[in-house]
Amino acid sequence: MEARPWRGRSGTFRRTARRLWQNKLALGALLMLLVIFTAAIFSNLIAPYDPTEGNIVDRLLAPGSHPDGGRDRLLGTDQVGRDVFSRLIHGARVSLLIGIAGTAISLMVGTALGLMSGFWGGPLDRTLLRITDIQLAFPFIALAVTVISVTGPGLINVILVLAATGWVLYARVVREEVLSARERAYVEAARAMGGNDVHIMLRHILPNIVAPVIVISSFAIAQMIITEASLSFLGLGIRPPTPTWGGMLSDARNYMQVAWWLPTLPGVALLLTLLAINVVGDWLRDTLDPTLRDAG
Amino acid sequence: MVRLVVRRALHLLIVVLGVYTAVFLLLRLTGDPALLYVSEDAGAAQIQRVREQLGLADPLPVQYVRFLGRALVGDFGLSLRYNQPALPLVLASVPATLELTGAALLLAALVGVPAGILSATRRNSLADHLSLVASLLGQCIPTFWLGIILVLILALDFGLLPPSGRGTLAHLLMPALTLGAYSTARVARLTRSSVLEVLNQDFVRTARSKGLARRVVILRHVLKNAAIPIVTILGLSVSTLLGGAVITETIFDWPGVGRLMVQAVFVRDYPIVQGTAFLIAAMVAVVTFFTDTLYAWLDPRIKHG
Numbered sequence: 001m002e003a004r005p006w007r008g009r010s011g012t013f014r015r016t017a018r019r020l021w022q023n024k025l026a027l028g029a030l031l032m033l034l035v036i037f038t039a040a041i042f043s044n045l046i047a048p049y050d051p052t053e054g055n056i057v058d059r060l061l062a063p064g065s066h067p068d069g070g071r072d073r074l075l076g077t078d079q080v081g082r083d084v085f086s087r088l089i090h091g092a093r094v095s096l097l098i099g100i101a102g103t104a105i106s107l108m109v110g111t112a113l114g115l116m117s118g119f120w121g122g123p124l125d126r127t128l129l130r131i132t133d134i135q136l137a138f139p140f141i142a143l144a145v146t147v148i149s150v151t152g153p154g155l156i157n158v159i160l161v162l163a164a165t166g167w168v169l170y171a172r173v174v175r176e177e178v179l180s181a182r183e184r185a186y187v188e189a190a191r192a193m194g195g196n197d198v199h200i201m202l203r204h205i206l207p208n209i210v211a212p213v214i215v216i217s218s219f220a221i222a223q224m225i226i227t228e229a230s231l232s233f234l235g236l237g238i239r240p241p242t243p244t245w246g247g248m249l250s251d252a253r254n255y256m257q258v259a260w261w262l263p264t265l266p267g268v269a270l271l272l273t274l275l276a277i278n279v280v281g282d283w284l285r286d287t288l289d290p291t292l293r294d295a296g
Numbered sequence: 297m298v299r300l301v302v303r304r305a306l307h308l309l310i311v312v313l314g315v316y317t318a319v320f321l322l323l324r325l326t327g328d329p330a331l332l333y334v335s336e337d338a339g340a341a342q343i344q345r346v347r348e349q350l351g352l353a354d355p356l357p358v359q360y361v362r363f364l365g366r367a368l369v370g371d372f373g374l375s376l377r378y379n380q381p382a383l384p385l386v387l388a389s390v391p392a393t394l395e396l397t398g399a400a401l402l403l404a405a406l407v408g409v410p411a412g413i414l415s416a417t418r419r420n421s422l423a424d425h426l427s428l429v430a431s432l433l434g435q436c437i438p439t440f441w442l443g444i445i446l447v448l449i450l451a452l453d454f455g456l457l458p459p460s461g462r463g464t465l466a467h468l469l470m471p472a473l474t475l476g477a478y479s480t481a482r483v484a485r486l487t488r489s490s491v492l493e494v495l496n497q498d499f500v501r502t503a504r505s506k507g508l509a510r511r512v513v514i515l516r517h518v519l520k521n522a523a524i525p526i527v528t529i530l531g532l533s534v535s536t537l538l539g540g541a542v543i544t545e546t547i548f549d550w551p552g553v554g555r556l557m558v559q560a561v562f563v564r565d566y567p568i569v570q571g572t573a574f575l576i577a578a579m580v581a582v583v584t585f586f587t588d589t590l591y592a593w594l595d596p597r598i599k600h601g
Contacts, residue, residue, distance in 0.1 A: 134314035137580050139539025146573045149561040233440045256448050267441035274436040
């Protein structure tokens with residue numbers, strides 16, 4: 001038994017924490033995410049070299065090399081002599097930044113639209129459904145590429161494109177939840193007591209959609225990270241010299257046979273990040289809302 | 297049933313029209329397309345002349361109708377890069393994409409579905425755990441990375457398969473694996489949960505208690521019921537596969553719609569970008585239409601309801 005009681009509502013937090021502790025895999029994944037997150041935030045402090053500065057003399061060094069008069073090249077150098085380890089760490093920052101920013105915007109736009117659409121119905125709802133139908137039919141990446149073709153690459157554009165493609169899922173799921181919550185008794189009661197629409201939406205319906213939104217968000221972040229990586233790989237994402245994992249992989253294609261670490265390591269970084277997010281996301285879904293099992 | 301098909305066909309048309317409108321607006325409202333047709337140092341008067349020539353000076357609704365009319369007869373404009381009509385160029389690349397996507401879909405269906413069934417029927421066994429791990433990996437490996445690694449190992453290091461291009465079955469193998477990995481994993485996972493759900497239902501227990509052999513139960517009852525979500529997910533996979541094709545085709549230099557689109561984006565060849573976007577949307581819409589119809593045919597509740 002706990003020595004001190006938590007102050008959370010009905011002990012949900014304590015229950016969740018205990019469930020997490022029991023699922024070692026999810027716990028491990030969460031820890032890995034924390035490591036990546038920390039690396040991303042403190043990249044300037046952790047990275048031993050400047051990620052954009054290349055030293056031609058030191059180009060294409062294998063991982064673990066000790067160049068004369070320099071520090072250890074933990075993970076080697078690339079074709080212009082930039083330190084791979086430092087670039088990977090800074091790449092983490094870019095990936096996470098884009099993933100979170102894109103998801104945050106999608107979340108706000110999609111949830112707001114879904115709330116309004118589900119609650120008020122009518123032509124707004126019908127229009128929203130049509131638009132989401134049309135947009136969902138289109139492959140994520142193809143849509144991103146098409147929009148980038150007009151806006152041009154760059155950090156802000158990528159975030160906007162990701163938000164523009166990602167809001168749809170939030171809108172649909174939130175709308176579903178609202179439709180089912182709308183009919184419940186407490187909503188009728190609230191109305192009878194004179195609550196207006198906005199009040200009911202915020203106070204009564206919003207708490208119900210928190211769980212599904214959290215679950216979707218975890219998968220959304222993963223999707224955004226990989227879409228950004230794909231765009232950067234194609235050369236349509238973040239511009240050099242900013243290091244991104246996708247961009248590093250694209251550069252590596254010309255040096256595949258001479259420097260195995262260049263096409264391998266950024267991919268490993270991506271894989272580990274995505275694995276961690278997916279495992280945590282699965283766990284969140286199982287904990288918060290098992291009915292969303294097929295959404296991820 | 298016929299009424300359902302007609303309604304779905306209308307839906308398809310609306311979706312295609314919607315995509316078309318979106319592409320039109322996107323290109324018109326974000327910059328001046330006339331700038332593409334003149335050299336860098338053209339004067340304002342010259343640009344205006346080009347604009348009028350291309351019909352860009354007319355009000356937007358007029359442009360839209362004209363655009364639509366031209367599209368209906370297959371005129372998407374001239375490719376800026378190849379100086380040929382855009383649509384035929386785009387259509388010429390479709391077979392390659394169909395080949396690749398078809399192979400990947402086949403992989404997903406032939407590997408993913410049995411894996412999922414196996415997983416569900418031997419729950420918590422070693423096979424199940426291995427399958428789950430493989431599925432998780434398959435969903436998390438970035439497509440382009442998988443492609444690069446496959447090329448590195450199979451083509452460059454061991455020289456077993458050609459690293460790029462289209463032609464023989466050997467050329468198709470790596471791209472199909474790369475493209476299909478994610479969808480195979482997804483299908484396996486969903487098949488597993490789908491079959492598990494059906495296995496837990498009462499009628500299965502009834503069939504077993506009647507003394508039917510396990511295999512018969514599985515094949516006859518379970519699969520029929522689990523078929524619907526499986527068909528749905530296979531249909532949805534097509535959209536994912538077409539998206540993944542954009543990347544896979546670029547890596548393996550596969551002459552399909554995806555590669556064409558990416559190349560066009562780089563040189564700002566907007567007619568081609570439009571054409572490829574439109575075509576991808578059309579392909580997805582058509583597949584969705586067929587999937588929905590198949591779904592309706594499989595589910596007796598909809599057929600007669």
